[in-house]
Amino acid sequence: xxxxxxxxxxxxxxxxxxxxxxxxxxxxxxxxxxxxxxxxxxxxxxxxxxxxxxxxxxxxxxxxxxxxxxxxxxxxxxxxxxxxxxxxxxxxxxxxxxxxxxxxxxxxxxxx
Amino acid sequence: xxxxxxxxxxxxxxxxxxxxxxxxxxxxxxxxxxxxxxxxxxxxxxxxxxxxxxxxxxxxxxxxxxxxxxxxxxxxxxxxxxxxxxxxxxxxxxxxxxxxxxxxxxxxxx
Numbered sequence: 001x002x003x004x005x006x007x008x009x010x011x012x013x014x015x016x017x018x019x020x021x022x023x024x025x026x027x028x029x030x031x032x033x034x035x036x037x038x039x040x041x042x043x044x045x046x047x048x049x050x051x052x053x054x055x056x057x058x059x060x061x062x063x064x065x066x067x068x069x070x071x072x073x074x075x076x077x078x079x080x081x082x083x084x085x086x087x088x089x090x091x092x093x094x095x096x097x098x099x100x101x102x103x104x105x106x107x108x109x110x111x112x
Numbered sequence: 113x114x115x116x117x118x119x120x121x122x123x124x125x126x127x128x129x130x131x132x133x134x135x136x137x138x139x140x141x142x143x144x145x146x147x148x149x150x151x152x153x154x155x156x157x158x159x160x161x162x163x164x165x166x167x168x169x170x171x172x173x174x175x176x177x178x179x180x181x182x183x184x185x186x187x188x189x190x191x192x193x194x195x196x197x198x199x200x201x202x203x204x205x206x207x208x209x210x211x212x213x214x215x216x217x218x219x220x221x222x
Contacts, residue, residue: 004154031208043155043200043212056209090154097208100145103154 002027004093004104012110018079021107025072025093031055032074033101034066037088046089049074050097078109086111115139118201118213125191126221133199133216134185141203144177144184145210149198158199159186191220 005024013019025032033056034046045058049068066076072093078085088108092101118135125131135144143162147155159170161177161184168175174187184203188195201213 006154033208033210035210042214043202043210045209045211048208056207058209092154092210094208098142098204098206099208100143100157100160101204101210102157103147105152105154108152 004091004102006089006091006104006107008107009105010108010110012112013081014112015081015083017081018077019081019109021076021078021089021091021109023074023076023091023093023104025074025091026102029093029095029102030072031094031097031099031101032068032072033092033094034074034076035090035092036060037090037106038086043090046076048097055097081111083111085109115211116201116203116213118216120216121214122217122219124219124221127191127193129191131188131191131195131218132185133201134183135201135203135213136183137203137211138182139203139205139211140181141211142181142206143204144175145202145204146173146175146184146186147200147202149200149215155200188218191218193220193222196220 031050033048048056068074088106092103146158149155159175166177198215202210
């Protein structure tokens with residue numbers, strides 16, 4: 001089975017812009033979770049989607065949003081980018097929201 | 113920020129030595145997971161633990177789910193150069209959400 005794929009792998013944006021990241025889960029997995037990883041804060045949970053519905057949300061501002069499509073693919077959007085949004089954004093998939101999560105390679109976002 | 117206490121923060125060991133790291137939490141978890149992350153890549157699942165008291169091995173790796181459900185440890189036996197990386201513990205709560213430790217950086221010298 002192919003693993004979790006994320007596109008793009010690298011992205012450079014400027015402050016105030018918006019960005020959309022994409023995640024394709026492992027085939028058959030219906031739950032997709034997003035995490036932000038920074039040197040200072042480590043790995044932090046953003047949100048989780050299952051069957052196109054957001055089931056869990058972390059403590060991030062409303063500028064961070066996401067959605068999931070009927071084929072379980074998910075997108076994450078960050079609007080009005082700030083310098084502090086520079087991070088590795090990781091997507092993880094699992095068959096259901098309560099099962100073991102498998103991570104993709106991440107999207108490295110740099111905000112200038 | 114992190115809610116799991118993972119230690120040690122880093123380890124410098126010689127090839128062939130054993131490695132131990134652990135994670136503690138103030139919260140109870142249903143599942144404990146151990147991941148390894150190489151630079152520029154996503155975390156790769158090493159071991160998943162589903163029951164309190166469970167001891168699970170995966171090759172040279174052994175992990176245990178603490179009986180209180182608030183802690184876990186990971187042992188690596190006879191370390192080799194490719195064991196270099198950052199090891200993360202993660203607790204999965206009843207909603208399926210993962211909370212991560214800050215990571216243990218392992219450096220293996222020949």
